[in-house]
Amino acid sequence: MDFRLSVEQQAFRAKLRHWLDETLPLRVEPPRESAEKVALSREWQGCLFEAGWAGISWPKVYGGCGADTIHQLIFNEECIRAGSPDSLNLSVALGLVGPTLIHCGTEAQRQRFLPRILRGDDIWCQGFSEPNAGSDLAAIRMRGEVRGDSIVVTGQKIWTSFAQHADWCILVVRTNLDAKPHEGLTFLLVDLRSAGITIRPLVEITGEAWFNEVFFDEVAVPLENVVGEIDRGWDVVITTLMHERGGTAPHARLGRELRALIEYSMTAGRCTDPLVRQTLARLAVEVRIAELNAYRNASGIVRTGQPGPEGSILKLYWSELEQRIMDRAFEIVGLGATLLEGDPRAEADGFWTHELLWSRAASIYAGTSEVQRNIIAQRVLGLPR
Ligand SMILES: Cc1cc2nc3c(=O)[nH]c(=O)nc-3n(C[C@H](O)[C@H](O)[C@H](O)COP(=O)(O)OP(=O)(O)OC[C@H]3O[C@@H](n4cnc5c(N)ncnc54)[C@H](O)[C@@H]3O)c2cc1C
Structure with a gap:
């Protein structure tokens, strides 16, 4: 497949990047308290809505932008690149509830719930x-x-x-x-x-x-x-679950974590060690593989009109890569990575410990690695149960 973006897709990215760069410098440090995070998430969703960036791949008739999954992928990549606030609505409300109601809901349900999701009025x-x-x-x-x-x-x-x-x-x-x-x-x-x-x-x-x-x-x-x-x-559940594994940009988040590790390695003098350099290079190749898988998956959705079992290849790959990056980060950063937020000896105020512990969840949520391997074996490769 051709991984180059079309002229229109490149223009979409440039326009979005410009808007994010104009809008986000006003923002202060991300809040730590969850109530403040939720308030910021609602505010950010409202801001996206006002500026016409809400529901990128939703049909225009339901208030979305009417673009395809590749545009959604570009949108997610650019928001991560710009360090935008997390949108609690992105994964469940915009990613699952909206598409489920668009495919399986009544017109009354769509009219009642979809505009409120786009504006960030309701968190699901x-x-x-x-x-x-x-x-x-x-x-x-x-x-x-x-x-x-x-x-x-x-x-x-x-x-x-x-x-x-x-x-x-x-x-x-x-x-x-x-x-x-x-x-x-x-x-x-x-x-x-x-x-x-x-x-x-x-x-x-x-x-x-x-x-x-x-x-x-x-x-x-x-x-x-x-x-x-x-x-x-059950038919509705399947529609929801198929959307759980499509249109995301995990490589952008992993790329950001890898860049943090590379920056640490440079400033801490760890890059003089050839094994560290080789490790970082290998991880960079793997993040690129995740990116290409994400584009291949999104292109498949654009072509067929719906997410397919191939989404399991992407989920399995990025979730296990996230754990590999964190395991290697621990080896490179060393003891300072084992201390928690608030300890003066902790590297990056406990960032690495938090990310290592959180990465364990990646191979469980949205379907465990074993379940993804079963789907790939049976539904992608056609192997017996
Ligand atoms: C951070 C996080 C957030 C979550 N958020 C939500 C949420 O918002 N809403 C929600 O509904 N759920 C949520 N979950 C739950 C998640 O979907 C389940 O944990 C997941 O589906 C696995 O189910 P389980 O925990 O019951 O484990 P089990 O299904 O009991 O699995 C236990 C082990 O057995 C393996 N296993 C099970 N079946 C098979 C099989 N057929 N073949 C081979 N191995 C198998 C599994 O891979 C796993 O290793 C979340 C989980 C996490 C970690």
Whole structure:
């Protein structure tokens, strides 16, 4: 394939880069407190919306820019390059909820929810995993009972990222106990302010509380918030999950981490060691491979109109590369990388420790490495189960 950008794509990148450079110098240091991060994330999404940069690959009819996945990739790359604030809406609301409603929602649901996502009014979280249903999502047990004009939901979700900051949740519940595992599920849009919901943050190995346990006790969800049909939620889940592995720019984030490691190695005199130089060169090649995989994946989506199983190649590669970069960073930075934020002897105020610990999650979320290998084996290579 031809990896060169078209004249139009290059112009899109230049215009965006100019706007980001004009807009972002006003920004101060990224906040450390999560409440401030969330406020900044909402503000940034509103700013993107006002300037016409919200929902790059969403259709124009739903308020998006009507561009394709390559443009979305360029957008993500440029935002990372410019050090823009994190958008909590980028991964779940813009990346998953929007495309799911565009493909499977009713017109009323699209009109109600999509503009609020684009403006950053609502933050969404993803309530799929349960204590006994992660990789095997069809094992979901959370109960949903149709009563009058509502589905009444009882049960527990777990690992729900930023639920404590979210307004809405996409939720999968079991509405038919007699059906086969993939049948009898229903996909819901749940207002997290509804009565009967308890959210308990879980503290991770990094010391931060990113994900949560979410308990539902007889929570009434109006039937108008069902996406697709009752008992046919699995088809909607598949649509959501296919978007989880497409259109992202992980190489841009990894490239930024590698540049930080190269800068450290230069200033700390570590580059006189030929083994360090070889390590950095090898990682640079691998980040470039991740970039080319991201473009190949995005081109496939543009060509076929939807994400395919090849997205698993990208997810598997970048998540394991992230861990390799952090493992090598520890060898190069040495003992100063083992100390936590706040310790005066910690390199970069604990940045490397935080990133190493966080990188362990990369081969678990959005499908574990083992699950990605199964998908590649069966659906890309056509091997037997
Ligand atoms: C940082 C982070 C954020 C997350 N955010 C969310 C979120 O917002 N919403 C949400 O719903 N979930 C979220 N998750 C949950 C995530 O989707 C699950 O952890 C993941 O799907 C794995 O499920 P599990 O933890 O139940 O592990 P299990 O599925 O129990 O897997 C345990 C081990 O068995 C292996 N395994 C399982 N099945 C197979 C198989 N068929 N073949 C080979 N090996 C197998 C796995 O690879 C893994 O090593 C998040 C997870 C993390 C780490």
